[in-house]
Amino acid sequence: QGNYFDGLMELMVVGGDAFNMLPQMKEHKRRMPTQLIVYGAANAQDRANHETTAWCLKGHAYECDGVLPWQGLGGDDAFDKGDPQGNGNALIVDGSKRFGVNAIASYRVHAFRSGAQLVELLRLLEQKNNWSRTHSAALVSQKIPLSTQFKQTFADDAAAVTFGDLNGDRFVELKEGILRMLGK
Numbered sequence: 001q002g003n004y005f006d007g008l009m010e011l012m013v014v015g016g017d018a019f020n021m022l023p024q025m026k027e028h029k030r031r032m033p034t035q036l037i038v039y040g041a042a043n044a045q046d047r048a049n050h051e052t053t054a055w056c057l058k059g060h061a062y063e064c065d066g067v068l069p070w071q072g073l074g075g076d077d078a079f080d081k082g083d084p085q086g087n088g089n090a091l092i093v094d095g096s097k098r099f100g101v102n103a104i105a106s107y108r109v110h111a112f113r114s115g116a117q118l119v120e121l122l123r124l125l126e127q128k129n130n131w132s133r134t135h136s137a138a139l140v141s142q143k144i145p146l147s148t149q150f151k152q153t154f155a156d157d158a159a160a161v162t163f164g165d166l167n168g169d170r171f172v173e174l175k176e177g178i179l180r181m182l183g184k
Helices: 017-019 022-031 052-061 107-129 133-140 168-183
Strands: 011-015 035-040 066-069 094-095 099-107 148-149 162-163
Touching: 011 017, 017 022, 017 035, 022 035, 052 066, 052 099, 052 107, 052 133, 052 162, 052 168, 066 107, 107 133, 107 168, 133 168
Parallel strands: 011 035, 035 066
Antiparallel strands: 094 099, 148 162
8 A cells, every 4th residue: 555545544454464564564653653453363262362362462562552353242152162263252252041141251351351451561661661662572572472373264364363382370470570660
């Protein structure tokens, strides 16, 4: 799109493959300016919910202003199978058959909340220390590996980015470290 939308576009939504284009994303944000949202999928049913939290962190580190899961609603079978495409993403699940409740938040909602809280703490740290997102990325990558794989099954697939070695202790250590730095 070059510079055709400079000054005209306030919101730009990009796919997970945009993580391979960090220089272009930085340039778009500098030049346009625009809010940049990364679009994709939450972790699949058989993957750790930490991947969704890490997706939020990676989005922030890579100049994005938020993440947008492609779908949020699931039927009763989403408890066992995820959504029909197998990407998970059932954030709010129909619980009327099993539990007599209209809607139940999945654990992915909690993962998004954890990611949003960590990003907000990073944003406060950036403000306090006059840091760029590059500084935050360096801090995060000491505990959470930001390298990912992104594999789509078709061109418009809102696939999830998958992470390698994640564990809950590292997220706790990251949060505690950020809070200590904010307290100084």
